[in-house]
Amino acid sequence: MTRKNGYEDNYPVKDSYKRHDPRGSTRVSTPRGYKTQEGKKWRIEQELPGFSLLDYAFRDAAYTANHQSNGEPEGMNRGYYSWSPLGVTHKPEDIPKWEAGSEETARVISKAARYYGALDVRFTEIDERWFFSHTKDGKPVVFEDAETAHETDEKAVYPKSHRWAIVMTVPIDYEETQYTPTPLFAAGGMAYSRMHILAGTVAEFIRGLGWNAVPSGNDMTMNVPMALKAGIGHLGRMNRVISWQDGPLFKICKVFTDMPLPQSPQADPGILEFCEDCQKCSKHCPGDAIGPGPRSWDDPPGSNPGAFRWPCDEEKCRDYWDQVGTSCTVCYRVCAFAKKKGPVHDVVKWFIRNVPQLNRLWAWSDDLMGYGEMKAPREYWN
Ligand code: SF4
Numbered sequence: 001m002t003r004k005n006g007y008e009d010n011y012p013v014k015d016s017y018k019r020h021d022p023r024g025s026t027r028v029s030t031p032r033g034y035k036t037q038e039g040k041k042w043r044i045e046q047e048l049p050g051f052s053l054l055d056y057a058f059r060d061a062a063y064t065a066n067h068q069s070n071g072e073p074e075g076m077n078r079g080y081y082s083w084s085p086l087g088v089t090h091k092p093e094d095i096p097k098w099e100a101g102s103e104e105t106a107r108v109i110s111k112a113a114r115y116y117g118a119l120d121v122r123f124t125e126i127d128e129r130w131f132f133s134h135t136k137d138g139k140p141v142v143f144e145d146a147e148t149a150h151e152t153d154e155k156a157v158y159p160k161s162h163r164w165a166i167v168m169t170v171p172i173d174y175e176e177t178q179y180t181p182t183p184l185f186a187a188g189g190m191a192y193s194r195m196h197i198l199a200g201t202v203a204e205f206i207r208g209l210g211w212n213a214v215p216s217g218n219d220m221t222m223n224v225p226m227a228l229k230a231g232i233g234h235l236g237r238m239n240r241v242i243s244w245q246d247g248p249l250f251k252i253c254k255v256f257t258d259m260p261l262p263q264s265p266q267a268d269p270g271i272l273e274f275c276e277d278c279q280k281c282s283k284h285c286p287g288d289a290i291g292p293g294p295r296s297w298d299d300p301p302g303s304n305p306g307a308f309r310w311p312c313d314e315e316k317c318r319d320y321w322d323q324v325g326t327s328c329t330v331c332y333r334v335c336a337f338a339k340k341k342g343p344v345h346d347v348v349k350w351f352i353r354n355v356p357q358l359n360r361l362w363a364w365s366d367d368l369m370g371y372g373e374m375k376a377p378r379e380y381w382n
């Protein structure tokens with residue numbers, strides 16, 4: 001069977017698509033909402049399973065490597081995500097920079113990045129549409145013929161020469177995901193910490209080779225289209241990228257560079273078709289945020305308008321986070337692609353890729369087999 005599998009086929013956007021402005025959200029948490037101290041105290045006093053002081057401390061500490069000493073999360077051009085060299089690696093003057101063909105460069109970067117903690121490593125040419133239009137503090141992000149990325153009082157400058165992106169994933173741990181929606185899901189914070197270390201380290205490696213590098217976590221760009229273009233996976237119904245290798249169990253970071261790299265191929269087709277038939281995340285979403293319908297051009301609330309995608313309402317999702325008092329992530333737990341690695345699941349994935357006529361059977365049996373059921377939070381520490 002031949003299926004269209006170009007990037008624009010997999011993630012079409014309107015010509016009128018506008019770069020995302022991250023300053024848009026004016027959303028305020030409810031008093032007992034997600035990450036509020038009042039909500040934390042109240043839930044501990046209620047003795048809710050999975051919401052003890054022990055569980056909260058476990059989750060909060062997982063963010064450590066993504067936080068500055070003042071407790072604020074790292075972000076664009078801060079900490080290891082600094083646009084300037086950290087000064088850890090130094091190429092001696094008069095030694096020429098390291099150069100190889102783009103395929104060999106990709107092999108070397110991939111090997112180093114995996115050693116530094118990457119789960120998956122892919123490459124793509126940048127697409128300016130996916131860059132945020134502004135920084136969080138309101139400076140326009142502009143593309144100029146500059147040598148290095150830098151900020152002035154008026155603008156943030158991205159150099160046109162930094163044409164390539166190394167898109168990397170870090171793991172969201174399967175085991176901790178089974179305890180969502182409670183703070184025992186420390187895997188999200190741990191992934192942010194891993195992203196910060198990974199992107200900063202890969203950037204420093206590239207700088208040591210004599211090239212420029214700009215590391216980035218959830219800042220600077222929309223990570224979903226970046227990852228789709230790099231061939232990490234496809235956009236699932238739950239509005240997160242799903243890969244054949246890891247399902248939805250990863251977070252995405254990237255390093256931009258002027259070091260030439262190849263374009264990675266698109267992920268094999270089959271995930272979008274499976275999501276048409278599966279709908280398991282829609283059925284189990286406690287916030288009623290994920291619709292059962294097909295992909296469409298209707299812009300769901302809370303998403304940047306202009307893309308053809310699944311009906312997932314990010315505002316309803318965040319309302320539920322406030323209600324439950326933690327990042328929910330039930331959709332990660334129940335996703336039919338979120339599985340421990342093993343030959344049985346590899347066989348099922350082969351069928352999903354090659355015999356989509358059986359998709360409904362797999363989707364139906366996934367629930368029947370009890371995959372994705374929540375584990376008892378009080379058992380975690382045993
Ligand atoms: S995080 Fe929870 S509320 Fe949000 S979409 Fe996923 S399942 Fe629904």
Ligand code: SF4
Nearest residue numbers: 236275278279281335
């Ligand atoms: S649960 Fe099913 S429909 Fe939802 S994202 Fe996962 S595979 Fe797709």
